[in-house]
Amino acid sequence: MTHAHDFEPDRVTPVDEPIDLDDALLETEDWEQDDPEDTTGDYDLAERHALRRVAGLSTELEDITEVEYRRLRLERVVLVGVWTEGSVEDAENSMAELALLAETAGSQVLDALYQRRQKPDPATYVGRGKVDGLREVVQASGADTVICDGELAPSQLRNLEDRVKVKVVDRTALILDIFAQHAKSKEGQAQVELAQLNYMKQRLRGWGGNLSRQAGGRVGSQGGGIGGRGPGETKIETDRRRINTKIAKLRRDLAHMRTTRDTKRAERRRNQVPSVAIAGYTNAGKSSLLNRLTDAGVLVEDALFATLDPTTRRTQTADGRVYTMSDTVGFVRHLPHQLVEAFRSTLEEVADSDLVLHVVDGSHVDPEGQLAAVREVFAEIGADKVP
Structure with missing residues (x-):
């Protein structure tokens, strides 16, 4: 051994009392009628x-x-x-x-x-x-x-x-x-x-x-x-x-939310707006890059998986060409397959993009290992052929 x-991590503050699971479950009953939040x-x-x-x-x-x-x-x-x-x-x-x-x-x-x-x-x-x-x-x-x-x-x-x-x-x-x-x-x-x-x-x-x-x-x-x-x-x-x-109810809810996401992607394709997906290992600096390029105001924190919800912003090149840029959930070594399956609709932002901007933290002790881990997930979600 x-x-x-x-x-030597810092101590943190105590937690609140546990939530009532019955009440928490009731809060999700009307999800099917709700539109997904932007x-x-x-x-x-x-x-x-x-x-x-x-x-x-x-x-x-x-x-x-x-x-x-x-x-x-x-x-x-x-x-x-x-x-x-x-x-x-x-x-x-x-x-x-x-x-x-x-x-x-x-x-x-x-x-x-x-x-x-x-x-x-x-x-x-x-x-x-x-x-x-x-x-x-x-x-x-x-x-x-x-x-x-x-x-x-x-x-x-x-x-x-x-x-x-x-x-x-x-x-x-x-x-x-x-x-x-x-x-x-x-x-x-x-x-x-x-x-x-x-x-x-x-x-x-x-x-x-x-x-x-x-x-x-x-x-x-x-x-x-x-x-x-x-x-x-x-x-x-x-x-x-x-x-x-x-599980069946959650899948119905997610199918409804996915329809809205697919509609937005189809509209961008009809308008011939190129899409760029920012992807990479967790805490590699993806959200910081998106904020720098588009003033998106996405949460930036020196922590793993600080950003889970995808953010898409319309921006343009120096010569005026319009395109969209999306921030995605970060990857990690041996990402649980349950998460890959559950987040598949979100990860499709990467697979359906015209260009993937793979962000790597060059100061990390093992950037090659992080590259390999991200490429493994790319292959699993069908994004390994995207330039």
Whole structure:
């Protein structure tokens, strides 16, 4: 087990009380009748720093929602990764990025560990003999959460949590949590919630009796919920039906919003207005470039995934030729496939553009790795042929 560089993030302010999920769900009932909001990019940094959470399901699924998607703010976390290929520098860069993700979610990173293996252990992610070392670090640091640098199976999460005695969260859940905090428009919130529910649905059976422990941080903490009651097949199927019902509604809502977006794109094509899409790794400077070129006023913040909602502005070249320029959601290494699918309509702004302006932060320690990660997403959304 190897220790990565020390991380000393600032402390953040306490969170508000949890929202009532029934009330939050009712707020989305009239989405089908609403027109999607225009994303003007007029964000308030003070509001962003307050952070909020996307509405979940009813209280029947409150435990599941709290497990992976409750705010991670003020949680004291230890990071752990499995290094399967590349150099030591690659492994440390990966852990540094995971630390930035955790800090963006509002966590306090206490320590970071990684292990060299051919592949993650199918039972506990890190080798079983190394789990004891991780538990010692958790106990010594007073951490209440472990974040793994990968997408873990429910059984891996459960086994690792049973050994280290604190809540375990994987990289996918962490990124989904950040997206939930930063989504502002109705379309963005619906896309994030759809991704969350698809992630959640795949893990209903695997969580089992693990839920009550994860919801409270340390294993053995008080709390009821599905895990405390011992769910059976009927309960799992009931939860699955509720998730499927909500997924179907979100897809209808997004289809309605997509129609408006498609109409705007078709109008630009009819008017023969060229389109330029700004794309790149998260926090590479895309929004700053859009603001500089078009005075768009998009939120600029030195944080990962600060901008989720696309912004399109009409501008012109020095010789008077009109074109549009769009800012898009940033990409990241191993972007969860649930997010790629949920944000597909937004990412089509890149695939349907006439030119992609790929922004790269030359000061980053691994610009080549970021280039490769972005090009991988380009291929997945059909944008790899756009000049």
